[in-house]
Amino acid sequence: GENVEQHPSTLSVQEGDSAVIKCTYSDSASNYFPWYKQELGKGPQLIIDIRSNVGEKKDQRIAVTLNKTAKHFSLHITETQPEDSAVYFCAAISTGGGNKLTFGTGTQLKVEL
Amino acid sequence: GAVVSQHPSWVICKSGTSVKIECRSLDFQATTMFWYRQFPKQSLMLMATSNEGSKATYEQGVEKDKFLINHASLTLSTLTVTSAHPEDSSFYICSGGLAGTDTQYFGPGTRLTVL
Numbered sequence: 001g002e003n004v005e006q007h008p009s010t011l012s013v014q015e016g017d018s019a020v021i022k023c024t025y026s027d028s029a030s031n032y033f034p035w036y037k038q039e040l041g042k043g044p045q046l047i048i049d050i051r052s053n054v055g056e057k058k059d060q061r062i063a064v065t066l067n068k069t070a071k072h073f074s075l076h077i078t079e080t081q082p083e084d085s086a087v088y089f090c091a092a093i094s095t096g097g098g099n100k101l102t103f104g105t106g107t108q109l110k111v112e113l
Numbered sequence: 114g115a116v117v118s119q120h121p122s123w124v125i126c127k128s129g130t131s132v133k134i135e136c137r138s139l140d141f142q143a144t145t146m147f148w149y150r151q152f153p154k155q156s157l158m159l160m161a162t163s164n165e166g167s168k169a170t171y172e173q174g175v176e177k178d179k180f181l182i183n184h185a186s187l188t189l190s191t192l193t194v195t196s197a198h199p200e201d202s203s204f205y206i207c208s209g210g211l212a213g214t215d216t217q218y219f220g221p222g223t224r225l226t227v228l
Contacts, residue, residue, distance in 0.1 A: 032215040043119075043206050043219040044157065089156060093215050099145060101217060103156045 002027040002094050006104030014112055019080050021107045023090035024072040032093040033073045034101070035064060039086045047088075048075070080111045115141040117209050119220035126197055127228055134192045134223045136207030142187035143209030147217060148180075151204040163190055197227040 003026040013019050025033075031052040036044035050057045050064045050073065057064050061080075066073040077084055090104040116139040126132050136146060145164050149157040161177075163169040163184035171177045181193040194201055204224055208217040 034216070036219070041222070041224070043117075043222045046216070046218065049216070099210060099215055099217075100147070100159055100162060101157075103158075105156050 002030055002092055002102040004090060004092050004102050004104040006090050006107060008107060009105065010108045010110070012110045012112060013080050015080060015082060017080055019075075019077045019084070019109055019111075021075045021088055021090070021109070022072060023074070023092075023104050024070075025092045025102075026071070027092070027094045028068075028071065030071075030092040030094045033064070033066060034091050034093075035062075035075050036089045036091065037086045038089060038106075044089060077109075080109075082111050082113060085109055085111045115139075115209065115211065115218040117143075117207065117218050117220040119205075119207060119223050121223060122221060123224040123226075125226045125228065128198050129196055131193055131195045132197055132225060134194075134205055134207075134225075136190045136192070136209070136220055138188045138209040138218075141209065141211060141218075143190075144187065144212040145210040146184055146190040147208045147210070148182060148190075148192050149206045149208070151206060151222075153204075157206060160192075194225065197225070199227045201225065202227045 006023045034049035037047045038044045061078045063076040087106045089106050091101045118137045120135045148160045151157050160175045161169045161171045163182050165184050169182035184190040206222040208219045
């Protein structure tokens with residue numbers, strides 16, 4: 001089955017700086033890669049996703065890049081704000097996996113004033 | 114985006130009792146619903162996948178007789194934790210999938226504490 005690794009586990013940045021979170025996946029058949037933001041005590045919120053036929057996608061301050069050859073994808077947050085502080089999870093879906101998401105281990109992002 | 118609700122948001126119960134958690138898709142029809150469990154400071158672990166009108170498919174290691182899932186309609190799925198024990202205490206989260214897409218929308222979660 002699919003295995004998703006995520007780094008770093010914690011990330012602390014100054015307000016206004018950029019934050020980058022990286023994930024790798026094992027199943028070359030995976031074709032959908034969403035990113036979720038989870039605030040304390042709440043469910044995950046989809047913030048951006050990318051499909052395997054696209055190399056990069058951007059939505060305001062958030063961007064995701066995908067390298068299919070290397071089987072890794074990254075989340076980039078620019079101009080970070082305190083409200084960006086949360087746990088971020090990457091995930092992957094394999095075409096043969098019945099639409100089941102495999103999650104990374106999560107990154108605790110802290111944006112300091 | 115699509116909205117998923119869960120009820121209750123938190124529940125405390127005594128050991129040995131059963132607890133039912135509801136998951137509703139409010140503004141879309143969820144052909145497939147997923148149930149996850151999340152322990153503190155850990156990632157989400159898929160427990161089971163349910164399709165409307167059919168039996169749920171459970172992940173390896175998840176006891177189907179303990180975690181009963183019903184997906185009676187395209188907007189409602191329920192998870193019943195039977196004979197709950199303290200080790201079942203966790204954050205249970207459901208998600209709904211749009212037909213024909215990979216996208217999953219998550220509910221706000223239910224915090225279960227078993228005393």
